[in-house]
Amino acid sequence: MxxxxxxxxxxxxxxxxxxxxxxxxxxxxxxxxxxxxxxxxxxxxxxxxxxxxxxxxxxxxxxxxxxxxxxxxxxxxxxxxxxxxxxxxxxxxxxxxxxxxxxxDANCFALSEAVDGAGRGAQVVFGVILGTGVGGGIVVDGRVLNGANGVAGEWGHNPMPPGPDIEGSAPPPCYCGRAGCIETWLSGPALAADHRRMTGDALAPEQIVARAAAGDAACAATLARHEIRLARALAGVINLLDPQIIVLGGGLSALPGLYERVPEHWRPHVFSDLITTRLCSPMHGDSSGVRGAAWLW
CATH class of the missing domain: 3.30.420.40 (ATPase, nucleotide binding domain)
Incomplete structure (x- = not known):
């Protein structure tokens, strides 16, 4: 047991x-x-x-x-x-x-989905947490990759790749002491902060989603910027790890349209004429982290 x-x-x-x-x-x-x-x-x-x-x-x-x-x-x-x-x-x-x-915890999430979840049978699985923070975990052949320095998968604290959607914006400060980390652009608080910067409205992510669904163009534009940034950041992961599966977890993993639109957006940034990497939702949902901790044995 x-x-x-x-x-x-x-x-x-x-x-x-x-x-x-x-x-x-x-x-x-x-x-x-x-x-x-x-x-x-x-x-x-x-x-x-x-x-x-x-x-x-x-x-x-x-x-x-x-x-x-x-x-x-x-x-x-x-x-x-x-x-x-x-x-x-x-x-x-x-x-x-x-x-x-x-x-x-991101490594545990990735392990859970690799062992008996959305990434079952894949050689390389990259698990992403999109929530209050942004994290990542790598599983190769069913085993967590920790790395020489114990920071393998710490994707959220790399700089956000440049693009027209962030040009001219001051890099947001990160709790890690740096500025412009992927986490500062893709986390839940970052989504709300981006909307506030662009519109002046202070809305929580769930309010932005609801208003976008009701036809609010400014909220829809905020979600579109988030998708483009996520795609660009994940393209760097594909170019480095070339995983078969990328699994998204955390509160923002349920944003509408992510799984259809993000792979289209990452296509111009991936250094390959063939892209078979799949973007998946977690089979075990919020339970993936705790299940992955059990699978450490």
Whole structure:
């Protein structure tokens, strides 16, 4: 039996999968805000309670924001900032008295979809998270690619490729300390900020989508700019990794028209006369991250 834990900024979710990938148990609790010690204690309690209910020992995988530094063994680059600088894996292992496996949440998303989701059977799968932030994960032959520096797939913190839709715009600042990162153009907050820059209207992404569907031309133009930017950014991934499948997750993955229009927009930017890469929605939806954490074993 495998346990997966998705450690989010607002909620922590646990799932138990049997050897066939069938869900046997699921639990969700609020993540202690800004409290590292309480977060470690919550993970340990969820695992112990789950094993007691299941009646069998389990493996434990954890999906986290940010990543574990191969230099220090401590967390880095997490937007849940109380994790940064902390030896999360070591502390959870000490609390449980066993080995655990840990990976970035985007890597877990990609792994889930590669193992038994939209990317099943593909040699190379690139998983994308489009939400409050923008992340990416790479799975090759069913295994997460971490890379020499532990940052493989950190697509959201590369610069947005230039294009006429961003010319003349000041690169938006990013929490990572840089400016103009892909995340600052393609995240949910970035979509809202782009609409506000262009129209002066402060609308949430879901309001922009609803108004576009009702015929609002300015909102439709905002979504069109987002599609073009996403296509251009993903074209760089195709040129580098040449994946068979790109799977989109996160709140913005459900934007209407993405899966039809983005592949048309990326065509001029891909260095090939034949493009067979498919853009897919996630088979497991919001559960992909926590399922992928379980599949780390």
């Amino acid at each position: 495998r346990i997966g834990i998705d450690l989010g900024g607002t909620k922590t979710e646990l799932i138990a999968l049997d050897g066939n990938g069938t869900e046997r148990l699921r639990r969700r609790e609020p993540t202690p805000s800004g409290d590292y010690a309480a977060t470690v204690a919550l993970i340990a309690r969820l695992v112990r309670d789950a094993e007691q209910r299941l009646g069998v020992p389990t493996t434990v995988g954890i999906g986290t924001p940010g990543s574990r530094s191969p230099l220090t063994g401590r967390m880095r680059n997490a937007n849940s900032t109380c994790l940064n600088g902390q030896p999360l894996q070591q502390d959870v292992e000490a609390a449980l008295g066993r080995e655990v496996r840990m990976a970035n």
